[in-house]
Amino acid sequence: MGFEALERELIRIDGRPYGHYRDLRGRRYDLDGCELRFEHVQGDPFAAPSRLRVDLPAAGLGLPGWAHAGRDARRACADFLQRALRPALAQAAGGVGSGKSGLLEIAPAGQEVLERTGVVVAADGGARVRLCAGLPAAGRRILGHVAADLLTRRLASGLRAVTHALDLDTLEEHVRAVEDQVALREQLAERGLIAFLAEGSLLPRRSGADPRPLPDALPLQVPADLAVELEAPHAGTLRGLGIRAGVSLIVGGGYHGKSTLLQALALGVYDHLPGDGRERCVSAAELVSVRAEDGRSVRGVCLAPFIRDLPLGRETAFFDTDDASGSTSQAAAIVEALEAGATGLLIDEDTAATNFMIRDARMRRLVPGDGEPITPYIDRVRQLWESRGVSSVLVVGGAGDYLDVADRVIQMQAYQPRNVTARAREVADSLPLGVAAPRAPGEWPPGARRIPLPESLDPSRGRKPERVRAVKTRSIEFGSEEIDVGTLYQLVDAGQCRMIGDALLELARGLCDGRRDLALILEALEAGLQAEGLEAVAEAGFGDRSRARRFEVAAALNRLRSLRLTPPADAD
DSSP, X not given: OBHHHHHHHHHHTTTSBGGGGGGGTTOEEEETTEEEEEEEOOSSTTSSOEEEEEEEOHHHHOOOGGGSSSHHHHHHHHHHHHHHHHHHHHHHOOOOSSTTTTOEEOOOOOSBOOOBSSXXXXXXXXXEEEEEEOOOEETTEEOHHHHHHIIIIXXXXXXXXXXXXXXXXXXXXXXXXHHXXXXXXXXXXXXXXXXXXXXXXXXXXXXXXXXXXXTTOOOOOOOXXXXXXXXXXXXXXXXXXXXXXXXXXEEOSTTSSHHHHHHHHHHTTSOBOTTSSOXXXXXXXXXXXOOOOTTOOEEEEOOTTTBOOOGGGOOOTTEEESSOOHHHHHHHHHHHHHHTTOSEEEEEGGGSOHHHHOOOHHHHHHSOGGGOOBOOHHHHHHHHHHHHOOEEEEEOSSOGGGGGTOSEEEEEETTEEEEOHHHHHHHHHHSOOGGGOOOOOSSOOOOOOOOBOGGGOOOOBTTBSOOEEEETTTEEEETTEEEEOTTOTTXXXXXXXXXXXXXXHHIIIIIOOSSSOHHHHHHHHHHHHHHHGGGGTSOTTOSOOBOXXXXXXHHHHHTOTTOOBOOHHHHO
């Protein structure tokens, strides 16, 4: 049906109760050469807006071939279109009526270029756009003429403002920036690196609430003894700071940029848009930030690598608690990250549990090893690298004992890196640790398979069989429970939390079958996402989902207080 049919339908229901808008649900209309369909119609003007889908044909969109030639180009192109459509739709909207009347909105995007459901570019150059619209009303009576203007003129105008006037030069810059980052990340492993930060990058951010680059920030300068060169397909040869696999320390005085560098490494797992300052900073995709989280729940985790021989004979090979301490929570976070496939751990001394990270000589003498159940991280960090291939990058300001276990030491001075590895070894040799020298107490203990019990994943709430909702990047409501994800630093977009909620629903609907362990469940999710994109997981019709990594999906599941796992004897 053409847009004239839509206009007639809207005028026909003018003045009727708001529920008559539901007559539009599931219908399709031709809108200025595009297909418009109503996937969800809101129940009243104060409810969540209606969800619309617009299919833009390749011929009408006119994307050049390079913009949809590969998966990464399509992701970058879709990201560009979504960013351009948001202000265009807001300008085209007409806020006439009650509640959300007149709203035209597409999900926002931050500094990262993520796979999203708001805009998806197809291999043939066409695109699918999902947006929200507030269907106009006076009170709870339909404003049909206003709705006709909104949906047949204003919406079309907003779409045309972007699709008929594409800034191809800026689009090409966007696509090339993403393709370069993907190519740089692919070179890391073969060069023995876990991260690369190009010279000239701007690492400091405006604030914890504003992730844009800090005005007047000093560009990154890299000394020769820390520099490596990588090749980008568009930018060519790039010189930058290479963070090598193994055990690396970031040291320096307070406020000199230690945590800023670590944050850049943590978020280098994502591609960034041009102008972010970090668009040539990449990290291995399997790097995971871990920290202490007092009070979190821990379910069926083998803490034996770090915690053993608890008083009263409490077992740590299959540990459960509703209220973990700082050291217990950090030990659990490390084991959980390894289970999910992490190849590198990022730890900031400021957010770590001190008694988990280190025990100095005096405390080891006062409380001998047989009286201390905690094996500090310093005793296991080299074993993690040498026997398991797991790197560690640690920000250290006061724990000098770590100089004994480091492969390299980078000092940040006025936000610039210096290689002080040789000097650090001299210091370590001149002040030997003696009885406090780090040493692993034995082989890394094997943990049992962690198999979630299906009945412990209950998304129901009251009369609703499924209730899942994300609150920005702070929490995920799953049924009657709220999962606190506010400490997961590598969650950067509210859409990622919504996607994680969808993934947990997939587990509750059958992916968690009582036979597969968590590693196999994550592999199944990843395979579906690789084959089908976000559609494999995202709830149908929503345009506000963004791709989250398997590590954050696992972290959210592990923080679900109702989670229960098959006891080890039953799992074998």
